[in-house]
Amino acid sequence: MKIPALDLKRQIAPIRGELDLAIKDVIDQTNFVLGETVERFEGHLAEYCGVKHAIGVSNGTDALSLSLLALGIKAGDGVICPAFTYYATAGAVAGIGARPVFADIDKHTYNISIESIEKNLFKKNKLKIKAVIPVHLYGQCADMDEILKLARKYKLKVIEDTAQAFGAEYKGKKAGTLGDCGAVSFFPAKNLGAFGDAGAILTNNQSLNERLKILRNQGNKNKYFHLVLGRNNRLDSLQAAVLDVKLKYLDAWNKKRQEVAGYYDAKLAGLALKTPFVPRYTTHIYQQYVLRLVGSNKGLLEYLRGKEIDSRVFYPLPLHLQKCFKYLGYKKGDFPEAEKAASQVLTLPIYPELTQEEKDYIVQCVKEYLHD
Ligand SMILES: Cc1ncc(COP(=O)(O)O)c(C=O)c1O
Structure with a gap:
């Protein structure tokens, strides 16, 4: 018997009609990037997570990078990440010129070890450690209360890498809604997967929401007037339409x-x-x-x-x-x-x-x- 690691055909078959209609609707509208379909999906995401804002972006890696930029992390700043995670967690940090500072994991949960974070902060030396990225590895949450306690003590920003745990709950709250923001991936193999690359950022902070929306769209607020050095990290409507159908399930x-x-x-x-x-x-x-x-x-x-x-x-x-x-x-x-x-x-x-x-x-x- 041949058993693949994942079989998306089996997931898609029973909802194929609904997906086809949603895709057809986007094609009929010809509004392919951001716009109404993306906004509707962002609204449903925020509602599902019980969070004030959800910002659709190009993928989970960009969700991390944009979060770092929006929180004011700069080139040369230190950002604590677990040593045992997917490359993108630390890749996003290095990608904006900041420096990944690794921490060990808890041997039972495989999530970041609180003691190891503390050890790094204690060693701090010349490097300015400005943020921590707990990863909710494999689909369960890192110990957010302890992480947030350390973050308050050492004035660290907290970005939850929720790429693998969208829908999981920490003490009744959705993963990605406890820190300053949460970065989500909708890579096709995730529990909620798009038909290509897609991601989102969750936050309760209104000014962060505004900054993220500007940063994801070339630093634009009003077309052709660029407030900051932004990027092209927008979510496209076809992905939003597919994800909006799948979110219900x-x-x-x-x-x-x-x-x-x-x-x-x-x-x-x-x-x-x-x-x-x-x-x-x-x-x-x-x-x-x-x-x-x-x-x-x-x-x-x-x-x-x-x-x-x-x-x-x-x-x-x-x-x-x-x-x-x-x-x-x-x-x-x-x-x-x-x-x-x-x-x-x-x-x-x-x-x-x-x-x-x-x-x-x-x-x-x-x-x-x-x-x-
Ligand atoms: C822990 C973790 N962080 C970040 C990412 C990056 O997400 P994406 O592939 O959507 O860029 C992934 C994707 O697999 C991941 O597993």
Whole structure:
């Protein structure tokens, strides 16, 4: 049985008629960038998240960069990011000329370690650390209360990287709405995915909202009068139309992902591996279902691939050891938990449409490998 990591055809088929109509409507209107369709989607996003403003942008990476710029982060400023995340978290920081300052992760949740942030702030030296980007990795929230406490103490801006956790909740509030702003990705493989690149920024701050809208659109407020050095990071209407249709189904899809995760948790309990740990303060929307082996992930990864189960490793090399960040001067051993996680974690396919037969086959193959 061949089981892909994700099968969007199964997601799209039952809502194809609705999507076709929404796309046709954009073509009929010929208003392809920003405009009414984008505004309507932004309104629905804000309502869904219980936040004052949602600003549609070109992708999740740009959502991070624009957030940094709008919050006044400048070239040479330090921005704390976890060492174990997707490249874009730190790439966005470096992209505006600021300096990523890595922190280790908590070994249970894989999210940024509060102690490690504090250690960095304590070391502070010449670098001006101005912001922190907690990443809600795999679909569950980082410990935002503790992060916000540190942020208040050290006067740091907080940008939540919500690329993987849109729809998850921290103590009843939506991910991305607790810090100064939240950066969301609607990359097609996300739980809420567009038909191309797309993203959004969430914020309760009115002046930040205004700045972000100007920055995403070439620094324009009124056409051809440029107030600041902006960028072309606008959201297009086709993506907004698709996302607006899909948003209605997101909670139901996330619930099904949680059911699949619950099934894996129960069936794999007691084996020589760790299933995901979800602290009480957060829900998990399982953008990824991540297992942790006692030793290396390589054996099980190869075994599952051999059985045509598309298991993946997010992420095989922590950011402080990536070639592109060599200039930052980190070395092996600097963030032991991130390094250990990179060698021990792997995913099982998770999506709402997985069949019972597929789930059983996946569980059976994991058990076979562990000789259970
Ligand atoms: C943690 C994290 N941050 C940022 C991004 C960037 O989002 P995008 O691909 O929409 O630019 C991603 C995308 O995968 C991500 O997983």
